[in-house]
Every structure is written in structure tokens, then in C-alpha cells.
Amino acid sequence: MYSFDYHKPAVLDQALDLFKSADDPIFLAGGMTLIPTMKQRLAAPTDVIDLSGLDELRGIALSDRVLSIGALTTHNEVASHPLVAQHLPVLAQLAATIGDNQVRNRGTIGGSIANSDPAADYPAALIGLGGVVVTQSRSIAGDDFFLDLFETALHPCELITRIDFPLPDRAAYAKFRNQASGYAVVGALVADFQGKIRVGITGAGPCACRAIGIENELMQNLSIDVLDHVEVPDAGFNSDIHASAEYRAHLVKVLTKRALKQVLDQNS
Amino acid sequence: MKIKIDVNNTEHELAVEANTLLVTVLREHLQLTGAHVGCDTSQCGACTVHLDGRAVKSCAVLALQVADSKVVTIEGIGEVDNLHPMQSAFREYHALQCGFCTPGMIMQAIDLVTHEENLDREKIRQGLEGNLCRCTGYHNIVSAIESVVDKA
Numbered sequence: 001m002y003s004f005d006y007h008k009p010a011v012l013d014q015a016l017d018l019f020k021s022a023d024d025p026i027f028l029a030g031g032m033t034l035i036p037t038m039k040q041r042l043a044a045p046t047d048v049i050d051l052s053g054l055d056e057l058r059g060i061a062l063s064d065r066v067l068s069i070g071a072l073t074t075h076n077e078v079a080s081h082p083l084v085a086q087h088l089p090v091l092a093q094l095a096a097t098i099g100d101n102q103v104r105n106r107g108t109i110g111g112s113i114a115n116s117d118p119a120a121d122y123p124a125a126l127i128g129l130g131g132v133v134v135t136q137s138r139s140i141a142g143d144d145f146f147l148d149l150f151e152t153a154l155h156p157c158e159l160i161t162r163i164d165f166p167l168p169d170r171a172a173y174a175k176f177r178n179q180a181s182g183y184a185v186v187g188a189l190v191a192d193f194q195g196k197i198r199v200g201i202t203g204a205g206p207c208a209c210r211a212i213g214i215e216n217e218l219m220q221n222l223s224i225d226v227l228d229h230v231e232v233p234d235a236g237f238n239s240d241i242h243a244s245a246e247y248r249a250h251l252v253k254v255l256t257k258r259a260l261k262q263v264l265d266q267n268s
Numbered sequence: 269m270k271i272k273i274d275v276n277n278t279e280h281e282l283a284v285e286a287n288t289l290l291v292t293v294l295r296e297h298l299q300l301t302g303a304h305v306g307c308d309t310s311q312c313g314a315c316t317v318h319l320d321g322r323a324v325k326s327c328a329v330l331a332l333q334v335a336d337s338k339v340v341t342i343e344g345i346g347e348v349d350n351l352h353p354m355q356s357a358f359r360e361y362h363a364l365q366c367g368f369c370t371p372g373m374i375m376q377a378i379d380l381v382t383h384e385e386n387l388d389r390e391k392i393r394q395g396l397e398g399n400l401c402r403c404t405g406y407h408n409i410v411s412a413i414e415s416v417v418d419k420a
Contacts, residue, residue: 001287001289002287003285003286003287004286004287005286006269006286006330006332008332008335028333031328031329031330031333032310032328035289035310035328035329035330036309036310036328038287039308039309039327040309048286048330050330050332050333052333076322076383080383099398100313100397100398100399101323101376101379101380101395101397101398102313102316102323102324102325102328102376102398103325103398105319105322105323105324105379106319106324106328106329180311182397
């Protein structure tokens with residue numbers, strides 16, 4: 001790891017000021033991607049701004065059928081929090097499949113979403129549930145948030161403070177898990193908001209996206225069989241040692257079916 | 269930078285570089301060599317310690333990040349004459365061969381039995397995903413942890 005200056009601000013404004021005054025700064029949340037990346041010298045920031053002292057980025061709250069999750073909430077906190085279990089169980093189940101236990105004890109929802117790893121799980125939830133990313137200065141619709149591989153709509157000095165998830169009537173997440181890393185080769189989150197179906201896909205392309213074609217088919221006929229006739233083109237999909245683009249396109253369909261089966265098994 | 273760090277209920281004042289990892293402080297500054305560096309890429313879990321009561325990989329945490337936290341290592345959970353129940357179970361069930369992964373396995377296992385409900389063999393295996401063992405085939409490790417769950 002190259003050398004850098006470490007800062008641990010106590011309030012949000014101080015974190016932003018530190019960021020603005022540094023040459024090549026980076027925010028540190030749980031560090032489960034950032035620190036290994038810095039160890040491999042794939043990232044070499046001049047200043048690391050540790051957010052862990054910012055209590056305003058913590059906490060889980062429910063109001064008006066929206067569940068708000070602070071950016072610094074760890075995956076294991078989401079997986080075990082009673083409000084999540086009661087009102088948005090799909091998110092608790094998803095969080096419990098991320099990485100391994102040690103990673104879930106440190107990694108945060110804000111860090112995962114800000115990183116836009118193409119194989120991360122939370123992006124499927126942000127898209128599939130129609131969530132909203134709240135920063136210090138604005139709200140960004142989940143649909144507009146992920147731009148490309150590790151690229152988001154966040155400005156350089158913009159910090160996620162919380163994620164707001166509207167509560168669906170029913171929802172489920174199905175994932176084809178890479179056995180070594182725990183990352184999603186492909187993951188599909190299917191949610192039903194009073195007949196309006198949303199499908200969020202991660203792992204297939206350079207960043208998480210909606211499966212609009214599948215959503216439209218399902219809104220006309222909410223059944224598993226209808227997916228047999230849907231074509232999922234693999235253009236632009238990832239192709240690597242874990243899976244070809246063609247196989248990922250196949251998985252999109254299979255995992256959407258699996259998630260949909262769980263959705264249909266739930267009482268709306 | 270100078271930091272105060274609480275390890276195994278003892279406070280230490282140390283000077284560290286910003287890029288010093290927690291595992292480096294434990295092993296090289298404090299001579300607590302129970303946390304092992306197996307892979308150094310955050311895959312193997314041999315460096316697992318407890319940070320504020322939860323299992324973390326100490327090779328993926330900066331020393332400066334733990335300044336206000338409590339760290340417990342394998343050295344802090346039992347004595348040679350008074351083993352932690354998880355250490356006793358690993359001995360009783362022969363849950364190790366070369367022993368390299370064992371400190372991390374035990375720290376992870378304690379986190380699991382403390383925080384997970386209804387642990388069965390399948391859930392124990394899932395809970396050990398962040399810890400690699402190259403000799404035992406995991407079978408006896410799972411049995412050792414299961415025996416602690418059964419006694420609790």
C-alpha cells in the first residue's frame with residue numbers, strides 16, 4: 001500500500017471540507033473493497049477520509065412506507081435488524097448473502113452502492129425496489145444512479161447519507177453465487193408494487209440495470225411461463241472466467257424465474 | 269501518527285504509519301502472532317480477530333481505524349490451563365491438522381455461536397465461508413463448533 005494521509009472527521013461538513021482541500025482524496029466506509037484495492041496498488045489516494053465517525057450516516061428508520069437505511073449500516077446490521085426483517089425481508093435476505101461473515105461485519109450499504117461493482121448485490125435491490133440514493137445535497141433515483149462499470153451519478157465530493165427504499169407488497173431476490181467470492185454471477189430482484197412489477201438485475205452487464213422487457217411481459221401476465229418466451233439479448237453483457245455473456249443472459253431468465261416463484265408464493 | 273489501541277483489554281500507545289494494517293500492529297508491534305497472514309488478499313480469514321465483538325479480517329482494516337475500538341485476538345480468549353470452550357472443542361474434536369487457519373477459525377466460530385440463531389451444520393458451513401482450511405476438509409471443524417452450540 002502506498003502512503004497517504006488519514007483523516008477521521010467527526011461531522012459531515014468536515015469530511016466534505018477535507019475532501020475539497022486534498023489532491024486525490026477518497027472516502028473510506030467499511031473498506032472491504034477499498035483497502036484490498038489499495039493493498040494491490042490499484043488505488044493510490046493521497047488522502048483517506050474515514051467516515052466511521054459520522055453518526056449522521058447511521059441508523060435504520062421507517063416512515064410512510066419508506067425504509068431509510070443510513071449509508072454506514074453494515075450488511076450484517078441490515079441482515080439482522082428487526083425493522084428490515086418485518087418490513088423489507090427481501091433486503092435482509094439479500095444482505096445475508098453478501099461476501100462472508102467478516103465482510104458483512106465491516107462492509108456498508110453506502111459503500112457498496114457508491115462502488116457500483118458489476119457483481120455486487122445491493123445495486124439489484126436499489127434498482128429492483130426503485131430506491132432513492134440521498135446525498136448531502138440531493139436525492140438521486142436508483143434508476144438514474146448506476147452509469148457504468150464502477151461509475152455512478154455521484155459527483156466527486158458527493159457523499160451518500162442514506163438509501164430510501166419504498167416498501168413493495170412482495171419481493172424476492174435470487175442469486176447465482178460465485179462459490180469463491182460470494183459475488184453474484186447474476187442476481188435478480190423481482191418486486192411487486194400493487195401490480196407494477198420491477199426487475200433489478202446485477203452481475204450481467206457493466207452495472208446493475210432494470211429488465212424493462214421482462215417487466216412489461218410480467219405486467220401483462222404475472223406468471224413464470226411467460227418468461228419462457230422472452231428473449232434476453234446478451235449484447236453488452238460481461239464475459240469473463242466465471243461466465244460467458246451468453247450464459248449470463250441465460251441466468252437472467254433463470255434467476256428472474258426463481259425470484260418470481262418466491263414472489264408468487266408470498267401473499268400480497 | 270500516534271494511536272491508543274485496546275487489545276485484549278490492555279491499552280497500548282503506538283506510533284504507526286497511516287498505511288499500517290491492524291494485523292501488522294498485532295504481529296509486529298505487539299508480538300501477538302496468533303493472527304496469521306495466510307493470503308494477504310482478504311480471502312483466507314487466518315487473520316480474523318474480534319473488533320468490538322465481531323469477527324473481522326485484520327488484514328483488511330487499517331490500524332488507525334480501530335483507535336476507539338476494542339480488539340480481541342486468539343491470545344485474549346483463554347489461557348493454556350484455562351482454554352476458551354471453543355478452543356477445548358477444537359482440541360476434543362481434532363478440528364485442526366497443520367493449525368495455520370485455526371486461530372481465525374476459532375475467532376470466527378465464536379462470532380457465529382454468539383450472533384447466529386439456530387445454528388446447524390449447514391449454517392455453520394456457510395458461516396465459515398470467510399475462512400479457508402487446506403487440510404481438514406472442514407468436517408471436524410464443523411463438529412467442534414456444533415458441540416459448542418449443543419452445550420450452550
